[in-house]
Amino acid sequence: FTHPLWLLLQLPLNALWNNVFHVSIALSIACSLAAVCLALFSAQRQLTIRLLLFLLPFAVSKSVMDYTTSGLETPLCYLTFAGFGYVMLRLREHRYFWFFCSLSVALSMLNRLDTLLLYLPTLIWLVTTKNSTLRWRQIFLGTLPIAAWLLFSLFYYGFLFPNTKYAKLD
Numbered sequence: 001f002t003h004p005l006w007l008l009l010q011l012p013l014n015a016l017w018n019n020v021f022h023v024s025i026a027l028s029i030a031c032s033l034a035a036v037c038l039a040l041f042s043a044q045r046q047l048t049i050r051l052l053l054f055l056l057p058f059a060v061s062k063s064v065m066d067y068t069t070s071g072l073e074t075p076l077c078y079l080t081f082a083g084f085g086y087v088m089l090r091l092r093e094h095r096y097f098w099f100f101c102s103l104s105v106a107l108s109m110l111n112r113l114d115t116l117l118l119y120l121p122t123l124i125w126l127v128t129t130k131n132s133t134l135r136w137r138q139i140f141l142g143t144l145p146i147a148a149w150l151l152f153s154l155f156y157y158g159f160l161f162p163n164t165k166y167a168k169l170d
Helices: 006-018 020-042 045-058 062-068 072-088 098-111 113-129 136-142 144-156 163-169
Strands: none
Touching: 006 020, 006 072, 006 098, 020 045, 020 062, 020 072, 045 062, 062 072, 072 098, 072 113, 098 113, 098 136, 098 144, 136 144
């Protein structure tokens, strides 16, 4: 799978609802709404400014709205990116910052491996400029979801990356 986290979220919902189409759309809308709420909660400006600067462009973008209700894994990418933004804006001085930071990136990668490219510049900046020392144990624990999936993929499918990587890049 190219999106194991999206699949893992859909499986229990599909067992309850038993309609893949409706589950995908409902989960897409729920993830998109959660991403918007988390992004609004993370920002530290007045509510009216947040609504104007964030929601208006979000709502009038046809491509954002199409992907929000497509049933694909993009809304979960929105949510994991909003979670990373929350960690960066609200938890920078938290004791477990490195755990939350690595966990949010790992969950995003569990949804789509190529999202690492979105986080890489920020991660490089964090490693080079963060005043406190790196907490390797927290980073290791935060990356366990993607490490577990990659190990499972290697043993179950026989290769580390999704088969689309081998089909498109080779």
